Amino acid sequence: MTTSNRILLGVNIDHVATLRQARGTRYPDPVKAALDAEEAGADGITVHLREDRRHIQERDVLLLKDVLQTRMNFEMGVTEEMMAFAERIRPAHICLVPETRQELTTEGGLDVAGQEARIKAAVDRLAKIGCEVSLFIDADERQIEASKRVGAPAIELHTGRYADAETPASVAEELKRVADGVAFGLTQGLIVNAGHGLHYHNVEAVAAIKGINELNIGHALVAHALFVGFKSAVAEMKALILAAAAKA
Numbered sequence: 250m251t252t253s254n255r256i257l258l259g260v261n262i263d264h265v266a267t268l269r270q271a272r273g274t275r276y277p278d279p280v281k282a283a284l285d286a287e288e289a290g291a292d293g294i295t296v297h298l299r300e301d302r303r304h305i306q307e308r309d310v311l312l313l314k315d316v317l318q319t320r321m322n323f324e325m326g327v328t329e330e331m332m333a334f335a336e337r338i339r340p341a342h343i344c345l346v347p348e349t350r351q352e353l354t355t356e357g358g359l360d361v362a363g364q365e366a367r368i369k370a371a372v373d374r375l376a377k378i379g380c381e382v383s384l385f386i387d388a389d390e391r392q393i394e395a396s397k398r399v400g401a402p403a404i405e406l407h408t409g410r411y412a413d414a415e416t417p418a419s420v421a422e423e424l425k426r427v428a429d430g431v432a433f434g435l436t437q438g439l440i441v442n443a444g445h446g447l448h449y450h451n452v453e454a455v456a457a458i459k460g461i462n463e464l465n466i467g468h469a470l471v472a473h474a475l476f477v478g479f480k481s482a483v484a485e486m487k488a489l490i491l492a493a494a495a496k497a
């Protein structure tokens with residue numbers, strides 16, 4: 250069981266690409282953002298190639314594969330198109346996520362328990378090309394147990410409900426749900442990551458949960474970068490989470 254306070258920061262650059270796609274320009278380039286993030290202390294770079302290509306494009310993923318000094322965490326839906334693309338580019342890490350074309354953002358976790366055979370086939374297929382697969386799931390024991398059964402070495406707990414909670418009681422309840430999920434995941438021998446909707450004002454409590462391997466953060470970093478620059482935004486976030494983890 251991992252109980253060290255070392256916690257990694259995966260920087261999600263999707264929404265740098267959102268700004269580029271809004272006008273169909275060549276800027277801002279998410280590849281430049283990734284390199285700046287690495288210089289500022291990112292431990293990895295996360296990208297989500299959505300079926301509708303609303304932000305990240307194949308071009309971004311192919312370039313990142315060649316230039317990253319850290320590692321790519323490639324988020325994808327479980328579709329034949331994405332499986333074939335992953336086999337072509339062979340990222341070090343793949344996170345399987347649920348995807349609905351019309352959603353504003355990833356609304357819930359992958360229902361691993363409800364489709365074990367399909368997810369196991371995907372995990373097995375990706376393991377054959379050397380990818381470490383994680384499953385983006387809700388902090389729910391049933392989903393965590395199913396993730397273990399399908400052979401995924403890692404899970405990423407969806408922190409969106411915590412981020413969206415509005416009252417002190419619901420924030421505390423959602424934080425506890427995440428903390429319990431982390432503890433349960435560790436008892437199952439899984440690597441436990443977390444992310445979604447984390448920002449400068451809510452990240453510390455999550456970073457203080459013992460045993461989390463990595464936090465994946467994107468939207469808030471890109472938003473803050475408008476005012477302070479990408480490197481400073483990443484460095485500030487990294488300092489916050491390391492300080493919170495060290496204090497815990």
Ligand SMILES: CC(=O)[C@@H](O)[C@H](O)COP(=O)(O)O
Nearest residue numbers: 263297324346353354355445
């Ligand atoms: C899976 C996840 O939580 C994020 O990567 C998120 O999908 C970012 O992209 P969207 O904001 O397009 O959902």
Ligand SMILES: NCC(=O)COP(=O)(O)O
Nearest residue numbers: 261444445446465467468
């Ligand atoms: N998997 C979560 C992620 O990569 C970042 O999500 P967000 O910070 O953009 O909400």
